[in-house]
Amino acid sequence: MQSVLAQTPIGRTAPAWRRGGKASGIAIPPASRRLSTVANFSPGGKVQHTWSIERETQHTYVDPAKWIDEAAIFRALEVTKEWAKDSPRVREILEKAKEKAFVTEHDPVNVGSKSEFVQGLSLEECATLLNVDENNVQLRSVLTDDDLREEVAALQRQGHRRILALTGESPKYSFENFLHAVDVIGSVHTEPFGSIRRINVEIPPLSVSDMRRLKETDKVGTFVLFQETYHRDTFKKMHPGGPKSDFDYRVLTQDRAMRAGLDDVGIGALFGLFDYRYEVCAMLMHSEHLERHYNAGPHTISVPRMRPADGSELSISPPYPVDDAAFKKLVAVIRIAVPYTGMILSTRETPEMRSSLLKCGMSQMSAGSRTDVGAYHKDHTANTEANLGKLAGQFSLMDHRPTNEIVDWLMAEGYVPSWCTACYRQGRTGEDFMKICKAGDIHDFCHPNSLLTLQEYLQDYADPDLRRKGEEVIAREMGEDASEPISPQALKRLERKMKQVKEGKHDVYL
Incomplete structure (x- = not known):
């Protein structure tokens, strides 16, 4: 019997990193595997990053273009494109993934990791999600300390021990504010024995110096950041301006976390923005890069599919939609390639699909999640109920079952x-x-x-x-x-x- 882990989200969305090498058994030419350190490569020069300022300016990194080799990925996809039509080969992949899922019993099904959205402000110029300034459909909100305590208490009363805290990037909500929120979350205790024992975070990219401050809270488990898309041209289209437009700075976030000693990191892509096969290969290159340089690959990998979101036409008609069969296949490939990682399954998927994906290798899932700020307690808060018509989640949820049913x-x-x-x-x-x-x-x-x-x-x-x-x-x-x-x-x-x-x-x- 497998165990499934649970975690609960509190906040707003974020991204990840890259390197050229072998991906899930796909042969990549030897020339593409060379790893050259670019001594003076220091991302962030093109875009001003004010939410988290780097005070440890001595750090240099391997150029991400050296470890996510776009040309090598496209060559490999061309060489292997007929394999996807080979039904016996696909069934073999699914069976291997199932074996890996049972071999890696270390990932009990983590149930109930809920997201707590701390604030909904953002200064990003973003074409994909609800971060776009022009999108006025979703009411931008910031939780007060009392709101936050009520949110955490509501989650504890469901039995949750792990929380995922999220926030957007805004001059109206600083990293200092978020550190304070982490302290507030950790201080909440409810009857009979409610407490949060691990706070995972999904927040904008941090400098090494601020990663250290986050670790020093002694409350944070995994630092999660999605790259959203590893395809540079698509990334540029989705994020034409603002701090998030700096691809290299974003993809090096996990490196900065590792250097600060925050060594449980999560990566992910948002499937639907570009060819899912490319995204999987790039994500595996990212994983290989972390393992090679820090002796530890990603603690978690997330694979959300785009779902309709208020005010986002792109989310309703994704440029590269991923059907159920392809989604199962990509989950199986990641499980085979990275057997040690926790694979996270969100409530974006239907109960039936979640059941199928657990058999393909998923090991962690959320339960009873909400994606709008203050959603866990707002039904009991008079001054929030007045805003129910304006408050909206980041994306559509497909599994609305409460924790006990899950x-x-x-x-x-x-x-x-x-x-x-x-x-x-x-x-x-x-x-x-x-x-x-x-x-x-x-x-x-x-x-x-x-x-x-x-x-x-x-x-x-x-x-x-x-x-x-x-x-x-x-x-x-x-x-x-x-x-x-x-x-x-x-x-x-x-x-x-x-x-x-x-x-x-x-x-x-x-």
Whole structure:
């Protein structure tokens, strides 16, 4: 039985990085694999970045054009274009992905990672999403401290332990404001035992010096930034002006995080802007670059498809729509190529599609998410209800099931819902996490921890019927009929820790 992790978003959208090399088994000419360090390559000179100013000016980087080789990708796609029509080959890819999904039991289905949108202001000149200044359909909002506390409390009452905090880039909302918001989120506690144990962030690109400040909060887990598209010409069309128009600065964000010691990073592309095959290859090159230079690839990879958004004609008719069959294939290819990563599945997909994608290798999903600022508590806030007609989400959601239904469904599908934050708390991040994963030892941490967090959730937030079902799953997974046997040593530790949880102790992990 696989575990599925959950996380909850609070904020607004962001991007990622690049290098030329092998991508998912596609042969790329040796000349394209040379990695030359450009000693004086320092992105950001073309565009002024004021939201996060670099104070560590000594850093230089490998030119992204050297590690995302557009010409090599197009050559490879041309050589292999007939393979996509080969049904047996495609089925083989899907089967391999399924095997990898079961091999990488370290990714329990992380359920309930919710996004909390801290503010909805943006100064970007952006043709893709709702960041465009001309788009006045969505009311721009900033959460007050009290609003934010109510949002976090609402999420905690659903049983969430992990939050994804998001924000846009605006002179009216500074990085200092966001650091303060992180402190506020971490300070909220609700009855019976509500607390946020890991805050992942999806915010505009930061300098190395500000990445260090973010890490020093000791509350942040993964820094997530989507490149949106790795195709330079398309990126330029989508972002003709503003800070976001600097492709190189954006794609080097994960490098800056790594150098600051914030070594759990997430990457992603928004599928629908350009050819999905190109985006997958480029994303894998990005992953390879991080692994080669920092001994740790991306902790997570996100693969959202474009969905209709208020005021965005492009989102209604994407230039490169990705159908369900192609989407399953790209998920399978990424799972095979990057077996250690957590693959994140959003509520943009229907329940039926989410079920199919879990079998292709997805390992993390959101539950009960909202994409509008203040949405988790606004139904109970009088002064926000007045704005309900104006408030709108960034994009359309397709799965509206609440967290408890998602948990019930996952267990019925044969997965273990998990709210684990143990690796982050124990310092098993970045290179240290990768070593454990690649040695095949992570299962003895992740599977026990998923069961411990499930038991805690059942005791605190489940109704009697859901608790009964969940405890049956836990008993089976700790017994002789376990889908993935735990080593005797890990099982002994799990039994001891499980006893503590059942006695009422919280935040127990291996």
